[in-house]
Amino acid sequence: MWEYITFGLIVQLFVNGILFGTMYGIAAIGLSLVFGTMRIIFLAQGTMIIFMAYICYWIFTLMGIDPYLSLVIIVPLSLLLGIGLYHILFREAAGLEDKNISLLIAVGLMFLMENLITVIWTANPRFIETSYTSFAFRPMGINISVTRLNGLIMALLSTAGVLLFLKKTMIGMAVRAASEDMISATLVGISPHRVNAVAFAIGIGLAGVAGVGLATIYPFDPYYGFIFALKAIISLAIGGIGSVVGALLGGILLGLIESLASFFFSGGWSDAISFAVFLIVLMFKPEGLFVRSINKA
């Protein structure tokens, strides 16, 4: 195998890893925001992404609307879905001392969605094939698929959007404050339900973006959501819980690890290595790899 390795190939593996890793990254940002105010890992995040991928698929096949154009429907829809999910499912449980209840609701939601998706769309893998699906740029012999590049651009734009929102708006600042100290946040007048709902809205909104990104890049089936959630959790652990940029970088790093591992070992090894990295980071640097650089920013 080693005789095939060229500089160009290595660059290609890096590019692939980075491009796909941004999808993990925005999923992890959603997890990070929800964890911030709710103190739970929202395990259904991956399934929400898959659900949004199916919605994108539906809009594409039934109405013939381009997947990227469907973002104008999917993003507002997923923001509203996030607010709705919080108020219907989590509102009561969020006030409880025992966060396991909220976590169990997230697990229940994940399995419910998984089964609903299977009933509606069957368990067969779906894929969105457009005229540009197989198109790729080839700068210096490196293959850059246009759908993956679009995924990267969408991820970067939505990360920048989330950062601006958290930094510049009063409710965004309130989300950051509540993530740090919920009691103190209520003492300045912040309603926990308000910030929880906003965190959910952004989390599911990002799931919408990731869903469109994923649907245009990979074939997907209902059960891929749980694996995606696990990847997002690994990204979050690598990047450090509570840091938006860290979560994105964590996702990119995980994408790189997977890309290199599946080439040099195999697809099976790639997952094993990802989880090993997850454990090693948690053991030796539980605050995440990128935390210090974020605090300065």
Place this chain on the structure above:
Amino acid sequence: MENHLLEVKGIDVLYGDVQAVWDVSIHVEEEKIVALVGANGAGKTTLLKTISGITPAKKGEILFQGNSIAKLKPQEVVDIGISHVPEGRRLFSSLTVLENLKLGAYPSRARPLMANSLERAFSLFPLLKNRKDQKAGSLSGGEQQMLAIGRALMAHPVLLMLDEPSLGLSPIFVRTIFELISTLNAQKITILLVEQNINQALKIAHQAYVLKTGKIAMNGSGDELLADPEVQRAYIGKRWSKS
């Protein structure tokens, strides 16, 4: 003619099965400084938490400007004009000084006034202006206390509740904090003060309550309690008598 801004009537507060406050009644008159003093664990902090809605009372009534507030949530209590600076300051330490102050003006009543409130906070605490883009967690203890009070003032409180504002501060900052409390009071802000620095607290208080194991043991004007031999012996002692 007394003018009660806040009336607490016969409240019981429990943490799980443990009762922290037993049938406590206090009243706070408008534009006065009222001190709550007593040993650790006497229930002073709990009483403030109950007023601000963090730890609701099991029994009893709390009236603010004549309206019952016992069932309100903390975010609603601050909206009607009661700001609580909690023990240990509890700033948002990864947020900047400016962001902390802005969030102080979160209540809808205070938000339109934010620009003026910021100006007022910076003129009251010029130190904070120079550090406005610094993370709150990077400030010294005294600066953090000022920021915590500044943040509470951003909501334009009628009643300001301060929990141990001088705890852990250097003597210079302790003096600054007590001067500040008097200044704020002169600006017609009513103060409810919990302090372990009993001598200083009684000196500036118009009215004071001594709490003992969750019950009111004594009350009177600050001067009366300061002169009381039992208060002297139990809470102040020789090491404070010279200051």
